[in-house]
Amino acid sequence: MPTFIRLADGVFSLAEDAFTHVADDEGLPPGDVIVTLTRFQADGEALLSEGRKVGVRLASDEEVEVLAYDLPRIAVVALEYPKYRDGRAFTSARLLRERLGFTGEVRAVGDVLRTQAGFMVRCGFTAFEPADGSTPEDWQRASQRFRHVYQRSADGRAPAYVERGG
Amino acid sequence: MYRYDTIDREMLADRSAEFREQVGRRLAGDLTEDQFKPLRLMNGLYLQLHAYMLRVAIPYGSLNPTQLRKLAWIGRTYDKGYGHFTTRQNLQFHWIKLADTPDILDHLASVDMHAIQTSGNCIRNITADPYAGATSEEIDDPRVWAEAMRQWSSLHPEFSFLPRKFKIAITAAPKDRTAAKVHDIGLVVRRARDGQMGFEVIVGGGMGRTPYIGSTIREFLPANRLFSYLEAILRVYNRHGRRDNSYKARIKILVAALGAEEFARQVEAEWEKVGASVDLPDTELARIRGAFAAADFDVLPAVSEAHERAKAADAAYARFIRNNLKPHKKPGYGIVEISLKTVGETPGDASAAQMDAVADLAERYGQDDIRVTHEQNLVLPHVRLDDLPEVYAALKAAELASANINLVSDIIACPGLDYCALANARSISVAQHIAQKFADPDRAEKVGELKIKISGCINACGHHHVGHIGILGVDKKGEEFYQLTLGGSGAEDAAVGQALGPALPYDKVADAVDTLVETYLRERQGAERFLDTFRRTGVAPFKEAVYADVH
Numbered sequence: 113m114p115t116f117i118r119l120a121d122g123v124f125s126l127a128e129d130a131f132t133h134v135a136d137d138e139g140l141p142p143g144d145v146i147v148t149l150t151r152f153q154a155d156g157e158a159l160l161s162e163g164r165k166v167g168v169r170l171a172s173d174e175e176v177e178v179l180a181y182d183l184p185r186i187a188v189v190a191l192e193y194p195k196y197r198d199g200r201a202f203t204s205a206r207l208l209r210e211r212l213g214f215t216g217e218v219r220a221v222g223d224v225l226r227t228q229a230g231f232m233v234r235c236g237f238t239a240f241e242p243a244d245g246s247t248p249e250d251w252q253r254a255s256q257r258f259r260h261v262y263q264r265s266a267d268g269r270a271p272a273y274v275e276r277g278g
Numbered sequence: 279m280y281r282y283d284t285i286d287r288e289m290l291a292d293r294s295a296e297f298r299e300q301v302g303r304r305l306a307g308d309l310t311e312d313q314f315k316p317l318r319l320m321n322g323l324y325l326q327l328h329a330y331m332l333r334v335a336i337p338y339g340s341l342n343p344t345q346l347r348k349l350a351w352i353g354r355t356y357d358k359g360y361g362h363f364t365t366r367q368n369l370q371f372h373w374i375k376l377a378d379t380p381d382i383l384d385h386l387a388s389v390d391m392h393a394i395q396t397s398g399n400c401i402r403n404i405t406a407d408p409y410a411g412a413t414s415e416e417i418d419d420p421r422v423w424a425e426a427m428r429q430w431s432s433l434h435p436e437f438s439f440l441p442r443k444f445k446i447a448i449t450a451a452p453k454d455r456t457a458a459k460v461h462d463i464g465l466v467v468r469r470a471r472d473g474q475m476g477f478e479v480i481v482g483g484g485m486g487r488t489p490y491i492g493s494t495i496r497e498f499l500p501a502n503r504l505f506s507y508l509e510a511i512l513r514v515y516n517r518h519g520r521r522d523n524s525y526k527a528r529i530k531i532l533v534a535a536l537g538a539e540e541f542a543r544q545v546e547a548e549w550e551k552v553g554a555s556v557d558l559p560d561t562e563l564a565r566i567r568g569a570f571a572a573a574d575f576d577v578l579p580a581v582s583e584a585h586e587r588a589k590a591a592d593a594a595y596a597r598f599i600r601n602n603l604k605p606h607k608k609p610g611y612g613i614v615e616i617s618l619k620t621v622g623e624t625p626g627d628a629s630a631a632q633m634d635a636v637a638d639l640a641e642r643y644g645q646d647d648i649r650v651t652h653e654q655n656l657v658l659p660h661v662r663l664d665d666l667p668e669v670y671a672a673l674k675a676a677e678l679a680s681a682n683i684n685l686v687s688d689i690i691a692c693p694g695l696d697y698c699a700l701a702n703a704r705s706i707s708v709a710q711h712i713a714q715k716f717a718d719p720d721r722a723e724k725v726g727e728l729k730i731k732i733s734g735c736i737n738a739c740g741h742h743h744v745g746h747i748g749i750l751g752v753d754k755k756g757e758e759f760y761q762l763t764l765g766g767s768g769a770e771d772a773a774v775g776q777a778l779g780p781a782l783p784y785d786k787v788a789d790a791v792d793t794l795v796e797t798y799l800r801e802r803q804g805a806e807r808f809l810d811t812f813r814r815t816g817v818a819p820f821k822e823a824v825y826a827d828v829h
Contacts, residue, residue, distance in 0.1 A: 175517070196316065197399065199439025203516050206436055211551065227300075227317060234435035244313075258292045260285045262429040264556050265436065272285045272429065273562035 117240045117248050118217075119233065124248040124255070127239075131188060133221075141231055146190050146219075149174050152182075160185055169221065172200040176207050183214045188239070193222035200237045209236035209266035229254035237264030279342060279647065280425045280569040284388040289432065290387040293394055297321050298380035305377060320400075320438075324394030327699050333396040334386060338406035338424035338448075339367030339650040343637035346648055348389045356382055361633065362769035363618060363626045365690055365741055366403055366445070367650040368396055372697050379537045385420040399527075401431035401439045401512075405447035405456045408649035411570060412659035413605035414450050416449035417467045418475060422567045423448050423504065425556055430505055437512045441519035442527035444512070448477075457652055457768035459483045459492045462529045463511065468498055475501040481511060481541065482533030484736035489774045490530040493538035495545060510549035514541070573645045573660055578610025582663035588670070595670055597719060598681040603666070610663055614644075616656040616673060617680040617688060623711040624691055624706045625691045626654035631647055635676035643669050653690055653729075655683065686728040686795065687713040691742055694734030694751065695758070701734035703751025703758035703784070708732055711788035716795075725795055728808045729767075744768035746809045747794060748775040749787060758784045764794070764820060765812045790824045797823040 118127040131144045136151050145159065146167035152159075159166050167188025168179060179186065189208055191201035201220065208214040219239035220232055226246035233255045240251065261269050282290075282573075297317075304314040311325075318324075322333040334349065337605060343351075349369055354362045356378050357371040364370055374382070386392055395402055406424040410416065431437070438443070438661040450467035458464030464480035477499045483492030499507050502671030515529045533541045533581070589596045604613040616636060619625050628636075636656055640648045643665040649657035661669055675680040682688045689712060692698065694705030709732055716722045735752075742748035748763035759781035766775030782790055797820050802811045812820065 197439055198521055199399075199437070200517055200521075202436045202439065203513055214333070227320075228439075231435040231438055257296050258433065259288050261435075262289075262432050263434055273558060275285060276283070276565065277559075277561060 115242055115245070115247075117242065117251055118185065118239070119238045119251075119255075124240075124251040126248055131165070133190075144187070146188055149178065151177070156182065156185075160180070167217070169206065170201075172198050172204075176204045176212065180212055183208075183212055184212075186216060188217040188219055189214065190219040190221045191237075193220060193224055196223045196225050196228060198223075202231060203224045205232070205235040205237050206266045226250045230257055234261065234265040234267045234269070279340060280421070280566060282391065286429075287387070287390065290390065290392050290394075291319075293392060294380070294383045294387050297383055301376065302379050308423050314390070318787060319397045320395070320488060321379075321383070323374075323376075324397060325699075326372065326697055327611075328697070329372065330376055330379070331376045332371045332379060332382060332393060333364070334361075334369045334371070334391060334393050335396045335403045336367050336369055336391075336650050337428045338410075338421055339405050339408050339652070340406075340410075340421060341648040341650065342646050343648065345389045345391055346633050346637040346640070348385060348391070350475030350630040350637070352382055352385060353633070354630040360627050360629045362624070362693065363628060363654050363656070364648050365626075365652050365654060365739065367405055367408075367652055368403055369650075370693075371691070372721065394432060397443075398438070399440045399442050399444075400532075401434060401440075401444045401446065403460075404428055404431070404443075405445065405461065405652055407449045407451055407455050408651040408657045409451070409455060409604065409659060410611055410649075411572070411607055411647075412611075412613050413451055414605065415453060417450045417469055418568075419570050420448045420450045420467060421570050422563065423465070423467070423501075423606070425569075426504075426563060427508070430508070430558070436509075437516060440516055441521050442514070442524060442529075444515075444529065446508075452770060454768075454770040454772075455651065457741070457744065457772075459770075459772035460485055460489070460741070460768050461492065463508070464492050465504075467501075467762075470498055477504060479507065479511075481545075482530040482538065483772070484528050484530040485741060485743045486528065487525055487736050487738075488531065488534075489738070489743040490534060491772045491774065492530075493533060493541075495538055495542035502560065503554065503557055503565075506552045506554055507549055508544045509556050510552050510629070513552075514544045514548055518544075531824045546662065556757050573647070575608045575611065575660070576662070578608070578662065578664070580609040582610060582666070585663040585666050588667040594674075594679075594681070595667065597723070598670055598679055599666070601681045601723070602683045602684060606660065612661055612663055612666065613667070614658040614661045614669060615651070615683045617682050618655050618678075619682055619688045619713065620680045621682075621687055621717045621808075622710055625689050625709050632676050632678055635672060635678065639669055639672055653688065655688070681719060682722060684709070684727045685722045686716045686725050686730060686791075687722060689713060689730045689732060690745070691732040692734050692739035694732075694740075698734060698739075700737055701751065702736075702753035703734050703760065705732045705734040705740055705749075705751060706758065708784070708787050712791050715788050717790050725799065726807055728795070728798075730791065731766075741768060742766075743774050744772065745775060746793060746807075746812070749791075752781055754781065760787045762787075762790060762794075762824075764817060765809065767809060771809075776817055778817060779825055782824075793823050794820055 116129040143167040165187040169190040447461040460483040480492035538713035644658040695701040744766040763775030
């Protein structure tokens with residue numbers, strides 16, 4: 113079982129992952145599933161009507177806007193990092209939170225490293241499948257490394273210019 | 279000058295602590311070099327041919343004496359007694375030990391300096407006019423905006439893993455000393471007819487393998503909407519810039535592929551959605567602006583007797599003044615450029631003693647202000663004309679009085695094969711050979727403004743594409759050859775140079791430059807610069823002369 117870390121109320125902890133990632137050529141297991149966008153577009157209705165929770169996994173070149181009208185029915189949006197250097201998912205996460213109003217789980221999957229923890233949290237991710245064997249404690253520390261931030265983002269932290277305004 | 283407050287300082291302290299821990303893990307063997315690489319690259323630490331190179335950020339090229347002395351001290355303590363000023367107004371130490379880097383970063387942080395985002399695919403150090411606050415040409419002080427952008431871009435959560443590196447330049451003067459049109463974004467401060475301040479936004483300039491002059495995507499962006507507009511540009515780029523080929527990943531390739539109009543349309547559409555929530559409040563801009571409030575200038579006569587006397591008495595002083603002194607906005611003051619292009623030395627290098635000497639001068643005569651230019655020189659922006667003779671004498675004693683600003687020996691060169699793992703050919707020694715050809719200062723002055731820029735490989739760190747004469751090192755079956763280009767410019771009349779002809783071997787380059795210059799002197803009409811003559815005549819007479827000589 114890969115490590116699954118969840119962020120809730122500012123605390124990172126190991127969590128039981130209720131969801132199963134399902135590839136397009138795999139049969140469907142019972143229970144909650146995370147499927148690709150293609151599969152969601154084909155079978156989403158049917159899956160949801162079975163009463164299970166459904167998550168959608170977006171490749172880094174798939175734009176979150178395609179999910180705009182489905183978001184209220186989706187439990188998880190999993191955003192892929194094919195390589196840690198591919199930063200498109202940071203934009204996707206921010207748009208999910210800030211523009212599309214998504215309040216469910218935004219999960220980082222793929223080449224997910226603790227060194228990105230601070231950035232991911234700031235962009236609105238709340239769940240992580242780290243690829244580097246890092247622990248919730250590592251993530252806690254990495255995400256709290258900086259006492260201040262300079263920009264507004266999806267986490268609602270007050271940027272420096274607001275702090276200065278007192 | 280902007281002074282870091284507690285928040286700015288705690289940001290640096292936190293960053294420094296993070297890096298110390300990462301280096302510790304690397305030294306303990308918990309991280310492989312492969313795993314460590316992305317971490318060190320986020321802190322400006324490169325592994326080069328002989329050692330680690332640490333690139334220190336000098337935000338918008340602005341330093342105070344304490345900072346420059348600290349750089350000198352680091353050079354003396356951890357390097358070989360010098361540092362190298364770069365074309366991005368930064369400073370590089372080329373002989374660094376990994377184990378020392380956490381301490382170096384702490385020492386830098388102690389004077390409000392850092393190496394954040396001097397490498398990696400993120401928003402790099404902001405380039406600004408080195409004459410900011412001193413030239414009468416400017417509409418506004420661009421440092422205000424550069425500092426605001428420094429903060430906004432630091433550890434930006436969304437834009438730290440872009441398709442490729444991202445460079446922004448800002449100028450507020452018609453004479454562009456920042457190479458704005460060959461940056462990913464160039465901002466030129468403008469005033470609308472009604473007096474409102476704003477920016478012309480130029481996007482997609484760049485050098486490297488495929489040089490482009492940037493396109494204006496907005497003639498006038500109201501100043502208070504800068505940050506939402508920048509976020510819109512960066513977001514369109516982050517989403518749509520190519521990631522399959524690092525040579526085609528800069529924003530210039532996206533802008534060229536879409537066309538500037540379509541790119542602008544996408545940015546405008548995104549900007550509308552971004553809204554004003556990320557724009558900086560006027561109160562914060564006012565706070566930053568206050569920090570750059572005009573220095574306390576005395577009311578002085580426009581003519582200084584001491585200065586005039588020295589000019590009449592000392593021909594070398596007069597030459598220095600002709601070439602290195604630039605007009606200041608206040609009567610009785612001048613902008614002094616300090617050349618780091620002494621003939622025979624490495625362009626951009628300064629010894630620790632030289633850095634200390636410049637710091638002393640800034641303190642005694644220069645309102646504690648020092649600038650770095652993208653042409654790898656230093657500037658004392660506010661010097662009283664009365665003090666110039668003393669300043670000149672001190673510069674001369676520090677071997678910093680080369681009177682060659684903008685002349686043929688004021689050459690930009692990348693570190694090249696002497697240091698860099700990417701280089702195909704040497705740059706520094708080529709620059710030295712050319713400078714020696716023009717060591718006679720009378721001849722150099724007769725030639726006038728001539729910008730030679732040398733890169734040791736196609737990555738174009740030496741900006742060869744925009745040299746009046748550009749020189750590019752290439753590898754031909756293991757031998758160093760050099761491709762010459764003519765007619766480039768990185769200034770307000772920006773252009774990409776045009777190839778002269780077949781590449782030349784290492785030992786023919788300086789002679790070829792000599793021939794180009796002689797051809798120019800023969801062809802020039804009136805007060806034409808080399809660039810003007812070339813633009814009038816085209817490449818033919820130059821080509822003929824160089825290749826007639828070679829064969």
